[in-house]
Amino acid sequence: MSAAVTGSGGAVQLRGITKSYGQVLAVDALDLTVRRGEFLTLLGPSGCGKTTTLRIIGGFEFPDRGSAGVLGKDVTYLPPFKRPVNTVFQNYALFPHRSVAENIGYGLKAMGMSRADQASRVAEMLRLVQLEGTERRRPRELSGGQQQRVALARAIAPKPEVLLLDEPLGSLDYKLRKLMQVELKEIHRKLGTTFVYVTHDQEEAMAMSDRICVMRAGKVVQEGTPTQIYDRPASRYVADFVGNMNFLPAALLAMSDPAEACVQGLGQFTLGQINDAQPGPVTVGIRHEDVQVRGGAAADRSPAPANSFRAKCVAALPIGSVTRLIIEASNGVRLMADVQRDGANLYEGNDVEVTLPSARLCAFAEDRS
Amino acid sequence: MTTTLTIRKETSGKAARPPVEERRARRRAGLALGVPPVAWIAFFLFVPYAYLLILSLWRVNPLSPYLPVVHDWNIDSYLRILQEPAYLKVLLRSLVNGLCATAAATVLGFPIAYFLAFKVTRRRMFWYMLVIVPLWVSYLVRAYAWKVILGDYGVVNGALRAIGLTDHPVHLLYSRFAVILTLSHVFTPFMILTSYAILERIPRSLVEASYDLGNGRLKTFAKVTLPLSWPGILAGAFFTLGLASGDFVAPSLVGGASDVMIAQQIYQEFGAVNNRPFAAALGFTLLCLVMVLVFMSSWLEKREQIEG
Numbered sequence: 117m118s119a120a121v122t123g124s125g126g127a128v129q130l131r132g133i134t135k136s137y138g139q140v141l142a143v144d145a146l147d148l149t150v151r152r153g154e155f156l157t158l159l160g161p162s163g164c165g166k167t168t169t170l171r172i173i174g175g176f177e178f179p180d181r182g183s184a185g186v187l188g189k190d191v192t193y194l195p196p197f198k199r200p201v202n203t204v205f206q207n208y209a210l211f212p213h214r215s216v217a218e219n220i221g222y223g224l225k226a227m228g229m230s231r232a233d234q235a236s237r238v239a240e241m242l243r244l245v246q247l248e249g250t251e252r253r254r255p256r257e258l259s260g261g262q263q264q265r266v267a268l269a270r271a272i273a274p275k276p277e278v279l280l281l282d283e284p285l286g287s288l289d290y291k292l293r294k295l296m297q298v299e300l301k302e303i304h305r306k307l308g309t310t311f312v313y314v315t316h317d318q319e320e321a322m323a324m325s326d327r328i329c330v331m332r333a334g335k336v337v338q339e340g341t342p343t344q345i346y347d348r349p350a351s352r353y354v355a356d357f358v359g360n361m362n363f364l365p366a367a368l369l370a371m372s373d374p375a376e377a378c379v380q381g382l383g384q385f386t387l388g389q390i391n392d393a394q395p396g397p398v399t400v401g402i403r404h405e406d407v408q409v410r411g412g413a414a415a416d417r418s419p420a421p422a423n424s425f426r427a428k429c430v431a432a433l434p435i436g437s438v439t440r441l442i443i444e445a446s447n448g449v450r451l452m453a454d455v456q457r458d459g460a461n462l463y464e465g466n467d468v469e470v471t472l473p474s475a476r477l478c479a480f481a482e483d484r485s
Numbered sequence: 486m487t488t489t490l491t492i493r494k495e496t497s498g499k500a501a502r503p504p505v506e507e508r509r510a511r512r513r514a515g516l517a518l519g520v521p522p523v524a525w526i527a528f529f530l531f532v533p534y535a536y537l538l539i540l541s542l543w544r545v546n547p548l549s550p551y552l553p554v555v556h557d558w559n560i561d562s563y564l565r566i567l568q569e570p571a572y573l574k575v576l577l578r579s580l581v582n583g584l585c586a587t588a589a590a591t592v593l594g595f596p597i598a599y600f601l602a603f604k605v606t607r608r609r610m611f612w613y614m615l616v617i618v619p620l621w622v623s624y625l626v627r628a629y630a631w632k633v634i635l636g637d638y639g640v641v642n643g644a645l646r647a648i649g650l651t652d653h654p655v656h657l658l659y660s661r662f663a664v665i666l667t668l669s670h671v672f673t674p675f676m677i678l679t680s681y682a683i684l685e686r687i688p689r690s691l692v693e694a695s696y697d698l699g700n701g702r703l704k705t706f707a708k709v710t711l712p713l714s715w716p717g718i719l720a721g722a723f724f725t726l727g728l729a730s731g732d733f734v735a736p737s738l739v740g741g742a743s744d745v746m747i748a749q750q751i752y753q754e755f756g757a758v759n760n761r762p763f764a765a766a767l768g769f770t771l772l773c774l775v776m777v778l779v780f781m782s783s784w785l786e787k788r789e790q791i792e793g
Contacts, residue, residue: 175697176696176697195701196693196696196697197696197697197698197699197700197701201697202697203693203694206690207688207690209688209690209691209693209694210694211691211694211695211709212713213712222698222708223698223699226698226700226704227699270694271698274699
């Protein structure tokens with residue numbers, strides 16, 4: 117009983133997709149529209165249903181209920197070889213018995229393209245992924261990063277309407293991953309193809325996506341641009357998954373404008389955002405980099421700003437581009453602050469004044485699951 | 486040249502190398518581990534084969550009634566094999582029987598292995614055991630079973646008579662057909678096991694990638710699954726060919742007088758005729774023929790891999 121997929125609203129339309137494996141519900145009544153030419157990322161921890169969703173779009177799994185459409189055409193029960201969709205697989209899935217050129221040409225040959233056209237398209241793809249000169253090599257003779265590029269070239273060679281990418285950078289090392297993120301984004305811009313990308317790496321999602329869908333237990337819990345997701349996380353789950361945030365138990369005071377909360381052990385604070393939290397017990401959160409810190413001596417000379425308290429800096433950790441301060445208030449409440457490196461080590465072991473800017477402080481309803 | 490040398494110097498620099506004492510200890514440990522299997526193989530494989538070769542280059546003294554072997558180096562036994570068509574015929578028949586059994590085992594066994602590896606998702610162990618269990622039954626018993634099935638008053642003829650297709654027995658037993666049938670039956674499990682082992686290791690994502698790129702089930706099988714399972718099929722074929730060509734039991738039990746295979750011939754020469762050097766020469770010839778086939782096919786496969 118698949119609901120008819122109508123209109124041409126998007127490159128991919130999922131309506132009420134439900135899929136379970138035995139007792140485990142992998143995807144739960146999921147609705148999703150991917151716009152044409154968009155780079156959309158399904159983000160979530162393993163087991164959240166993101167890969168299953170991708171496999172349903174690719175045709176490797178059929179949903180128990182719901183419908184899937186590509187460019188307005190119902191493809192719910194079409195096999196993969198009849199869909200205008202190609203996939204970059206997690207472990208690349210390159211054919212080990214075929215050369216790089218044969219791998220890339222595999223889909224073109226299946227389309228019935230002439231030999232000459234195949235050859236020129238393969239050459240074009242190799243140029244695109246900067247692998248000229250490796251045509252005759254076997255996949256196992258290439259490095260992980262090169263194999264990744266071949267897998268990408270193979271999937272985009274037939275010019276699919278939609279490209280599905282299943283954690284394609286997962287097995288590359290950190291440096292290479294960063295590089296490939298930039299290249300993938302570049303290729304997306306050049307081709308204009310719709311990309312649906314699956315990852316559990318929030319940095320990757322932030323760096324490349326036009327839009328991110330954060331998933332949990334088979335559902336999309338929040339969708340938006342990377343900035344929206346980062347700046348306005350709608351739940352503690354999303355806030356915790358994307359970026360680094362301090363969470364403090366608090367009580368939200370009865371509706372006042374602006375909203376105020378009493379944070380356990382720290383006092384009363386003004387909040388910038390309360391999401392769907394109700395008065396009563398809540399969690400308030402603030403990102404590490406939004407916490408403002410200044411030295412106790414400097415603070416003594418001027419009046420204390422709003423939303424601030426005195427604490428001790430227990431440690432200053434040089435984690436790279438910023439220094440992470442571990443701050444402990446007199447009653448043992450701890451939080452972390454990422455501050456500019458200059459002079460940050462002077463805080464270590466000293467009294468500091470900590471400000472939680474109200475615009476950056478938000479409350480989340482207590483997690484119900 | 487110079488660059489490679491420098492690189493090698495750097496990578497195997499002194500720091501990376503363990504001290505002499507430790508290296509010696511490691512080498513000793515390696516030797517201690519390596520010696521028993523090598524000794525085992527040398528003693529039970531190479532020594533007998535070497536003796537077989539040496540024996541085949543001696544001859545018996547036909548003048549003495551006990552036909553003692555005299556250590557008189559010659560290649561008369563091999564010349565005799567080449568010159569007397571009867572022996573070449575037996576050798577050829579053995580090889581052809583072996584090849585037929587191999588072909589039948591492949592045609593029967595590979596689909597079963599494919600089914601086991603790709604289609605069976607539940608209770609795979611049960612199906613796997615169905616393949617293994619027959620191997621626990623003595624080969625002799627399995628070969629003997631065909632006597633019961635194929636005999637003039639056996640299961641097949643009984644069935645044919647019962648449905649009125651014939652009223653006098655069709656002679657199935659004691660024929661070349663019966664020999665090849667029995668050999669195929671006995672060696673099919675080897676083909677199933679080697680094929681299954683390789684099919685199971687083919688990542689499913691390769692099949693999915695082929696579907697994804699637009700090839701249907703048949704083309705995917707022909708372009709991905711089959712080429713990747715060649716090593717398993719070849720391994721099974723080598724087993725079957727080697728074992729079936731040199732088989733003694735099947736032709737003895739279900740073969741006719743004109744279906745003699747090389748193992749029976751060797752048995753004859755060794756036991757009845759008591760010409761041990763000649764028996765050894767026959768055995769060594771069979772070994773060489775099978776080895777040639779094995780090397781030829783693995784060479785072909787390698788060439789295919791490089792060019793294809």
